[in-house]
Amino acid sequence: MIISARERIILQILLENIEEEMTIKGIAEHVNVSERTIHRDLKNVEDILEGFHLKLNKKAGVGVNIIGNPNDIYQLRVSILKQDYIEYTPDERILVALCTLLDHQEPIKLFSLAKELGVTTATVSHDLDKLEPTIEKYNLRLMRKRGYGIELVGTEEDKRKAIRSLISDRFDVPEFLKMVKENIQKKSSNKIDSISERLLGLVQKEKLLRIENIIEDINEQLPYPLADSSYVGLVVHIALAMERIQRGENISFKEDYLSELSQTKEFDFAKQIVERLERTFDILIPEEEVGYITMHLRGAKIRYDNKVGIKDENVEVAMVVRTLIANVEKLLHTTLADDSLFQGLLAHLQPTLYRLDQKMRISNPLLENIKEDYAELFEVVQQAVKQTLVNRDVPEEEIGYLVLHFGSALNDKKITKNIRLLIICSSGIGTSKMLAAKIINQIPSLSEVKTASVFELKNISIDDYDAILSTIPLEDISRDYLVVNPILNDKDLEEVKNYLKKNSGHVIEEQKYVESPKYKQPCIDFQSFLVFTEQSQLLSSILKELHIWNKGTCLSESLKNGLKVLKQQGSILKEKEVFAALEARAEIGGLAIPETTLALYHTSNNQIEKPSFNIIDLPEMVSLRAMNGANEMVKRVLLLLAPLNANSNVMEVLSFLSASIIESEKSIDIFNNGNKEELLDFISSQFLRHHMRK
Numbered sequence: 108m109i110i111s112a113r114e115r116i117i118l119q120i121l122l123e124n125i126e127e128e129m130t131i132k133g134i135a136e137h138v139n140v141s142e143r144t145i146h147r148d149l150k151n152v153e154d155i156l157e158g159f160h161l162k163l164n165k166k167a168g169v170g171v172n173i174i175g176n177p178n179d180i181y182q183l184r185v186s187i188l189k190q191d192y193i194e195y196t197p198d199e200r201i202l203v204a205l206c207t208l209l210d211h212q213e214p215i216k217l218f219s220l221a222k223e224l225g226v227t228t229a230t231v232s233h234d235l236d237k238l239e240p241t242i243e244k245y246n247l248r249l250m251r252k253r254g255y256g257i258e259l260v261g262t263e264e265d266k267r268k269a270i271r272s273l274i275s276d277r278f279d280v281p282e283f284l285k286m287v288k289e290n291i292q293k294k295s296s297n298k299i300d301s302i303s304e305r306l307l308g309l310v311q312k313e314k315l316l317r318i319e320n321i322i323e324d325i326n327e328q329l330p331y332p333l334a335d336s337s338y339v340g341l342v343v344h345i346a347l348a349m350e351r352i353q354r355g356e357n358i359s360f361k362e363d364y365l366s367e368l369s370q371t372k373e374f375d376f377a378k379q380i381v382e383r384l385e386r387t388f389d390i391l392i393p394e395e396e397v398g399y400i401t402m403h404l405r406g407a408k409i410r411y412d413n414k415v416g417i418k419d420e421n422v423e424v425a426m427v428v429r430t431l432i433a434n435v436e437k438l439l440h441t442t443l444a445d446d447s448l449f450q451g452l453l454a455h456l457q458p459t460l461y462r463l464d465q466k467m468r469i470s471n472p473l474l475e476n477i478k479e480d481y482a483e484l485f486e487v488v489q490q491a492v493k494q495t496l497v498n499r500d501v502p503e504e505e506i507g508y509l510v511l512h513f514g515s516a517l518n519d520k521k522i523t524k525n526i527r528l529l530i531i532c533s534s535g536i537g538t539s540k541m542l543a544a545k546i547i548n549q550i551p552s553l554s555e556v557k558t559a560s561v562f563e564l565k566n567i568s569i570d571d572y573d574a575i576l577s578t579i580p581l582e583d584i585s586r587d588y589l590v591v592n593p594i595l596n597d598k599d600l601e602e603v604k605n606y607l608k609k610n611s612g613h614v615i616e617e618q619k620y621v622e623s624p625k626y627k628q629p630c631i632d633f634q635s636f637l638v639f640t641e642q643s644q645l646l647s648s649i650l651k652e653l654h655i656w657n658k659g660t661c662l663s664e665s666l667k668n669g670l671k672v673l674k675q676q677g678s679i680l681k682e683k684e685v686f687a688a689l690e691a692r693a694e695i696g697g698l699a700i701p702e703t704t705l706a707l708y709h710t711s712n713n714q715i716e717k718p719s720f721n722i723i724d725l726p727e728m729v730s731l732r733a734m735n736g737a738n739e740m741v742k743r744v745l746l747l748l749a750p751l752n753a754n755s756n757v758m759e760v761l762s763f764l765s766a767s768i769i770e771s772e773k774s775i776d777i778f779n780n781g782n783k784e785e786l787l788d789f790i791s792s793q794f795l796r797h798h799m800r801k
Contacts, residue, residue: 112199113138114151115187121152121163121173122184123475126598128170159183177590178580200224201238202273204231205259208249209270214256245269264399267347274343314346314388321383325376327566329404341403345380348396349388365398367691373404424460425762426700426707426734427495428452429769434491435513448516455512463499477507484517485510495701498736515543526607527555531564531577531588546576549600550607574607645760646794649720650787652676657724662731662744665723666708669746677716679748684714697732699739700768703775706731706739707765709747718757720764721746722786743779767793 110118120137121129135142149171153163159182161175173180203224207215221231235257239249245268247261259266319342368374377400381392428449436443478485488510492501530543543556559567564584569575575588589606591599654672659665666689670682679685688710692698699706723744733739745768749761767790768778777789 110151110155111148113140113144114148114155117145117148117152118155118183118187121171122180122187125173125180128164128166128172130170133170156183159186181580181590197234197237200226200230201234201241204234205238205242205269205273208257208259209266211259214250214258216256217251220257242269245272267344270347271343314349315342317387318342318345318349318384321380321387324383325380328379329376341400344403345384345400348392348399349384349390352390352392352396365394368398368401368405371401371405374398374401376404377401424457425453425766426769427460428456429766430701431456431491431495431509434494435487438487438491441517443513443516448512451512451515452509455508459505459508460496460499463496463501463505474504474507477510478503481510481514484514488513496736497701526550526553526574527572528553528557528607529567529569529572529575530556530558531575531579531581532558532560546603550604576603576606642756642760643794645718645756646763646790649718649760649764650790652678653720653722653783653786655722655724655783657726659723660726662725662729665725665744666746669721669723673719673721673748678719679716680714685710685712685748688712688714693732697734697736699731699733699741701733701737701739703769704728704740704742704779705745705768705775706741706743707745707747707768709749709765711749711751711753713751715748715750717750718753718761719746719748720761745778763794764790 116138117134120134131142131145135145138145149163156163156173156175159175160179161173161183163171164174165171173183204220207220207223217228217231221228224231224234235249235251242248242259242261245261246265247259247269250258250260322342322345374397377397380400381397384390385392431452432443432449485506489503489506492506492509528546530546543558546553546556555572557567557572564581569584569586575584575586576591577588578591580590581588589603591603654669656665656669656672658668667682667686670679670685673679673685674682689708692710693708698708723746725742725744728740728742730738731741747761747765749757753761767774769775770793774789774793777785781789
């Protein structure tokens, strides 16, 4: 299939607005041509659609839209991605130029680039001017010299980041893997012309498939599944690494940061991946690459388990989550007392903050839909994020995913439910969560809504569910399912209701207000009672040994003096090693709690014998980096220590302690200024309330 650039743009506009009619005037304004030209182009568009068994629905005075089977629409999308063009749009020329520069180690003559793009050297020069702001985001720059040519200048690491980002932005997982496999099966020797082919041409496709098999094996061993978009990013990263290591283009890595990463559980999985890669490609891979794979695993993880403990590595994230929720509540003038919101944000923000710190970009294919459907909430969350993460530049793609969490919490209703629904999605947790939130809000009769990625499907017993929805066509599935648009309109919703009624055998209730049930005495099972008893005893032993120290002339001396006392009472073994661990923790990220005079120093270490919680009053205020990236004046240090491999009850109690610090203005005031008796009374009563709520 060969079409013009303008016809392709028209098709893309229609596909992006598949459920609503687009006016001829609106399309003309998008394409920047006359309405008469659009009318003429639509005749060719109709011929193209006919080849995919689709039709152009024309409504006089209203507009046009594409109608047909969702699978045929999907095939059209894929075909447009990989079709050969007879001309490029200006944006596509810039992307092709960037692909060409990324793929060449030597300078390229301006004339050669112009000939390849089919335009004049003046046009290419103008395109390169537009390209420069884009590549600056990747810390790259263009070197342009007369008689020398054009060269992309930057580190190997930044060039890889650019390639990964370009591929991740262009493809979702099924399209990416499908195109790679199809290309290999065809064994095509044709010149690469399409945008998608050029992007895939930056890596060797045969390597991609072999690497994808390795990652799929490791993915099943991980304690959490990788988000789909991150899955592609990791596969592409490794393929680039293999290819460029063979070309002698190695990357550097800070030794102290590599040492820090080597202590994480993701590092062990990264080593497994590297060992498999070395055997597969018969190549020696430097340890720096293990570090980069570890970064990907840590930045990509999404926890689907709702019970995410506030452990050493994410205690600051819990503080950020509490502050973010509080800021959104203030802006919306409402209360979001929803534990699932806190847990969902805790799971989501940990990898998000890591990505932001490492400048790892993600794509959000539903950003425009989210901004349109949740316009007011998007602005509120964006403002709340700025207030919470004052020194971090958070892109709109990340804001969009956070909006879904808050939108879901605002939509949540107490309703009678009796249908189990499975939702499959290719674009990660964001797309499926948006769909789930809308369905839960509109259809009360759902007892369970599970979201899963394409890669998880093979590990799910689909017969456990009454019905299955998917945002993409699925292969090798034995059950009937319905393909739906993640952004449900009224027509889609009716189709979903009819499908659920047909497949579940249950009556689909309409959404209505349901009064909250009156409070009932909770029924506590024996196992819960045992857990409560054990955690109560554990908290009691921690509080019995709580001290408030004020000895020392500075922060460092005060910490050392406190650790000496803890060693004397048997809580720690070697105070020097624990002090070093606390200092290292402070280097990783800020420990001051925003908008308080408190800092939370914490660590887990093999030199810590038992959990402890103590307080150090400093002789004078000190300026410390805060958890939101700003600086705060600190007067009191909260010292929270845990053994390296503490059990779940220990982590639950420490989780409660850290979370209770910023639970309310009252709690902040007590931790800021309270004496030992006030703290003991407050923590004990909060712990009882915490378990009653659970």
